[in-house]
Amino acid sequence: MPVNEFTIRVGGDTLEGGIIRTGEFLAHALARCGLEIFTFRTYPAEIKGGQAMIQVRTAEYPVYSHGDEADILICFDEESWEVHRDEFRYDGVLIHDSKFEPKGVPGTATVYGIPFSEIAKIRLRNPMAKNMTILGSFSALFGLPPSVFEGLIESYWAGRPHIVQSNLTALKAGYEEAKKLEKKDPFWVEPRPMRDRLILSGNEAICYGAVAAGCKVFAGYPITPSSDILEWMMTHLPRFGGTPLQVEDEISAIGAVLGASFAGAKAMTATSGPGFSLMTEFISHAAMAEIPCVILNNQRAGPSTGMPTKTEQSDLYQAVYGGHGDVPRIVLAPSTVQGCFYVTVHAFNLAERCQLPVIILGDQALAHRTETILPIDLNSLIIINRDVYRGDGAEDGYRRYRLTETGVSPMAIPGGPGAYSAEGLEHNEEGHPNWDQENHMTMTQKRFRKLELALRYEEDYPGFQGYRWYGPERADVGVIVWGSTAGAVREATYLAEKEGLSVAALHMSTLYPLHREVVRRFILSMGRVLLPELNYTGQFAHLVRGETGLDVVSYNRVTGVPFKVREILDAIRDLAREAVAAR
Amino acid sequence: MPVNEFTIRVGGDTLEGGIIRTGEFLAHALARCGLEIFTFRTYPAEIKGGQAMIQVRTAEYPVYSHGDEADILICFDEESWEVHRDEFRYDGVLIHDSKFEPKGVPGTATVYGIPFSEIAKIRLRNPMAKNMTILGSFSALFGLPPSVFEGLIESYWAGRPHIVQSNLTALKAGYEEAKKLEKKDPFWVEPRPMRDRLILSGNEAICYGAVAAGCKVFAGYPITPSSDILEWMMTHLPRFGGTPLQVEDEISAIGAVLGASFAGAKAMTATSGPGFSLMTEFISHAAMAEIPCVILNNQRAGPSTGMPTKTEQSDLYQAVYGGHGDVPRIVLAPSTVQGCFYVTVHAFNLAERCQLPVIILGDQALAHRTETILPIDLNSLIIINRDVYRGDGAEDGYRRYRLTETGVSPMAIPGGPGAYSAEGLEHNEEGHPNWDQENHMTMTQKRFRKLELALRYEEDYPGFQGYRWYGPERADVGVIVWGSTAGAVREATYLAEKEGLSVAALHMSTLYPLHREVVRRFILSMGRVLLPELNYTGQFAHLVRGETGLDVVSYNRVTGVPFKVREILDAIRDLAREAVAAR
């Protein structure tokens, strides 16, 4: 574990600045050393001031969670030590600015106090370069070649030689200062051959996925943690022939998405809880008028304004059940940065194929974390477009809401033949308002038939899996998981297996419609079933029970941060004991 | 059955007018004959034109549903015969305007063709009085004393002697015309001693309930089928020292309700599906900031604009699960007009007691139907007011969100001591924004503890029942029901018992939080459990499964009209067979 396998945490006040960048540079440098990385960050909801933190986990094999505790903790200031000491490994390495003396460091830990502030402010007269001196010291202490940081600095500030130069100087100063110290800890970086990897954040992957899927109109309103998607779209979508819109509120955003989709463009919006709630009425309309659309909701801690910069998985209820009336919709949840890309592509495909609103449930932790992921080959993607009416074949006249076996009816596009009215009132096949008893029943069935089609999406996209079953067919403990909690579950089940426990996992990425039979089979095959999720009400557990009539054990936490692997491992152990006892 | 026990349906085009009033006069007249009544109406979503219908069921005992088919059908025009013939009893009585000749009347039926139009238009030169001639004929044919109608006419148009006179003339003309006919059917009214009863609609009962509970601010935006509540409040609330507000949209309505409640007034809004969806974000805020409020949602057929004048029970998902984050709230559903009154009182009481948003789920059928109900004694009501901080006792300083055993913390009221900020961000006990991991957990628990208090409401309101268990402790078939479907279930289980089937019913009026243990016990005590509801997705059935982990059999219909007793009876019979076979 000490070589090429550890977790670094960097903490400090945002007023000082540079904390997050330190972590990002570390992550990139480690990736350039041929290692896999996974970062996680938290920051205050205030604009200036307050503690920010970035954690970088690295290993030679793929990592799925951000790590339970810091092996190496870098503290910019005294408060950061206070905030993070509880999650500092008892025999880890603490690197701190020697402007303060950390109190209560366990005797088992290694401590390096280095005068970063003094070097930057007084020696270099460049207080902003403090983080570069830290990187230099890191390099000296753990064997990460300084050339890797140099390369990063040069490409990051390319075209600004002045800044490059002063940062290189700071890097060097930090390096030399640390070289004076005696190495007392076992952690070390052993560069490996570079692997072909991309580094992306969840939100970036979503933007790329949307463009890859053919998104042509994006409409949004700023909200943490989805504002960067709006900003990316405002900057880049025009370059792809698309039109991004920053509108006056989230009702307008979803309205514009529906208008655009009606007019033939693939369209999307991105928001978070409060904005998502505002979209409720229009999502119900999209279901009724059968207009394809994609809605990304990056969940944050709620209810209400809640904790805007903290993560949670508590909007599942709203995603699956929100909206008045019987509202068919599809809900997908990515769990990795790579998943963010592909799930977004699938969301557009499903929206087009089924003419339904598709909701992507991301979360703050996933949106803002970076990972090394496998390169993406755009040519390998299957892009599905809606079934368009082109004036052919319909001898008895075009009917927008024609009753079909799948429930999907070809869509006419303004400018082309087949003019009709998209209708939010109940309507007949032609789309004319209709209050017939039978008609409402028939049309409701039609709309819900499309959910069955959604469950057969692998017919359209071979290789797609709405769920993954990890481990044996039968086990003492089964874990059902969704969204970004899946990473911690993956690591916990791996450790549990190593301990000799009998455990399997079912990772759902299509949350609704639920693959009911698979989930039933999984539950019935396991001694006990654990369902960990970052909410209080056990939302997915409730959905699973509601759809299967079978019970699962909810494991809930609302602290604003992801599960630790250890927590889930402990829960598995407990259930395993129970299951064995009941066997 | 023919004497004092039958169902009358009146149908015609709204362009002609007077259809609904005919039914209302019939209902009132029957009630004045000492009978119980229950009316149900449907009307087109268009303003003018289209078929409207009102059905009046009467009996000497309390009636709980509007009756499956018409014993006596009164048709204003030919289309109304076409529309209603399928729900006309094969050996019933058809009364029609002889301006048309109804086709395909079963030979077993009795038909009275009477020239109502001609009498009104030509003989009386008063086409508007057609419905009065119909009432006159009814009187002659079925023995309902004309004096009863005369009394009604006189009080309805009191102070307008001209109208009274011309209507009396029309009544008489209709009476005399029908007297010429030979009575061929067995239906008859035998006046009984007048009972002490009120006639009210569901919406009226809700308005009275709100005022009785102490509602001082009402804010609303027009929407079918809740506009009449807004109109009543705009007219009458000022007379009770309250302030009604017609605002610019439903977001504003719920916002004003929260502002008013924060400032110390009991406050309420009333809406239907589309407006209810718009309130989602603010309901999440009310839960977070712990502001008591009452939201009435009269459900109509959805999704989206749907069928505004048709009934449905499909907003339960939105009521129970709507809103981002973990949102505690209480959801109640009345099932009778009397229930509308009391449930509204309980809703205010629970909102004040638990400082939570309370949602009342009514529906179009219940909102607009009239029933004879027992008189209401306002003195017998228990009115609960919130726990107000008055500057006393809090030696360590006032804390708005103080952690308490029940989860409820005394509320300071502007103008009085204890100034604090109502906060939609996560906050500590003082109400200051706070992102601590532990704090969010603790505060979430606090907010949800109040749901347990809600389940113990009978401690505050002795006699209150959040559920009612009808029939034996164990049975072959159990029926779980909520909302206005309960009436049909009550009659169906009564008939099933008469057939010798073993059946029990559990009628839930507190839908959320669910009385989980009671529902579990009920399900486990029954051979099979039926859950009929007017939606497609089996929303309450899903909730029951989700909360209990036990299965029930969903029975769903979305036709825009209430269940027929017969439909439920058939379903009970089927399940009883299954249960017996499995016994």
Place this chain on the structure above:
Amino acid sequence: MAVDAKVREKYKSEVKPIWCPGCGDFGVLTATFMALGALNLPPEQVVIVSGIGCSGRFPGFTTCYGFHSLHGRTMPVALGVKAANPDLTVIAVGGDGDTLAIGGNHFMHACRRNINLTYLLLDNNLYALTKGQASPTSFPTQVTDSTPFGSYEADVEPCALAILFGATFVAREFSARAKKTAEIIVQAIEHPGFSLVHILSPCVTFFDTYDLYKQKIAELPEGYDPTDLYGAVRTATDPERKWVGVLYRGHRPTFEEMIPKIRQKAEEKLGPGDLQAMLDRRRV
């Protein structure tokens, strides 16, 4: 603007309007048919976006594309339509409640964006479909089912607002004058930018204003200068007269003109989009 009856038929769907006999909205429908005919627009090139209200049923009575959206939400939908396909002719139809109560904010921002569309505001001074409650254009003295003792608040004047919001064509007409209304609609459609046509369209069932408006309307005098913004605001809010005609006409870049401009700037700065290259640039 001679339009023969046959051309008009082209725009009329087989769905019979559900409006009450005599409803002002009939006049607007006829005027719209006349205008579309005069411009000879193919029905499938026209999208009519409506809200919820009696007025909201409008699109279904035509052979054009229609989008019967939500109460108050015509403008977001229309914006999306235009973003997807700026070549379409978009007509929005909203009631006074639709436009000025629940939809007021979208109306403001649509004007600001100067989207090239025509907004037909069918003003009957109340909420008709919900059977007669006060709307933001109800007169202060008007008694409705929701204001039995008069209103708590002042009414608003949509033309003045639109002008200040940034609309570049603002006109008023009376639905009883179908031909005049048609002429104005033609001008509105031809105008590049946001065009409001405020149409006094009486509700005969809940508040019959035919006589009132017949007395109150007046054509703008010769020499009226529709380019004077502040003057137009004053004319629009004249308490004495309901001036009909083109109250205001301005010129600013439209939303549709901005789309290619921004695209060009983006490409100039960052190059045309190449997703594979972008992804590849994220290599470690």
Place this chain on the structure above:
Amino acid sequence: MAVDAKVREKYKSEVKPIWCPGCGDFGVLTATFMALGALNLPPEQVVIVSGIGCSGRFPGFTTCYGFHSLHGRTMPVALGVKAANPDLTVIAVGGDGDTLAIGGNHFMHACRRNINLTYLLLDNNLYALTKGQASPTSFPTQVTDSTPFGSYEADVEPCALAILFGATFVAREFSARAKKTAEIIVQAIEHPGFSLVHILSPCVTFFDTYDLYKQKIAELPEGYDPTDLYGAVRTATDPERKWVGVLYRGHRPTFEEMIPKIRQKAEEKLGPGDLQAMLDRRRV
């Protein structure tokens, strides 16, 4: 308006503002303390309703009652507060995004109702809390994270809008002039009816406008007539200068004055409310 420091302390809570050092909002907070002190209002008689944004955190920094509502929704909440208890002094605090983007419609209708409250619009020409996107008051040329190539749309001017919406007191100030701002706030609170105070309040972190506004502001000339509505609209939208001072002052019945009037009319027509009698009248 002499206010000694101690009086001011009365309104300052123990919560330290989380604003960036130098943020314009500090000036507004100070001015508000000064104004409350000058009027000697007991903190528990004052309710400060805010939306979401940097500006939204305002109430927590005072010892008054506060309601930190939702983004854009100050006005519905304030209306409710006033309906429940018209005697309270209500101050609303909103950002430019809060007030004019998501909350534009409520703002319009609150002006229309002439609710007797004071609206402090803290305008920093962008969305600050979400880290610097364009708002409806962003300058057309302003480059923000969401408008890297400039905006698709025109900006709006809140004072002109408020005047046309029906506000009866409309003023503008600059947060750097805390004392002047305090004086205006005093007038606004004293004015019976809806009072907008548009405060230029720079965001030093995302778009520092101190210098710009120092140059651009100008005090209204002697003899300026704030009762001339159309003139005020013109002055408010002057492209050359940001005029500070009371731009407009009018008089109409307030919402609070209407409450008892309507109550009286209702009782005159229908008698005072007696629920038991009403119920009994529904006897068969």
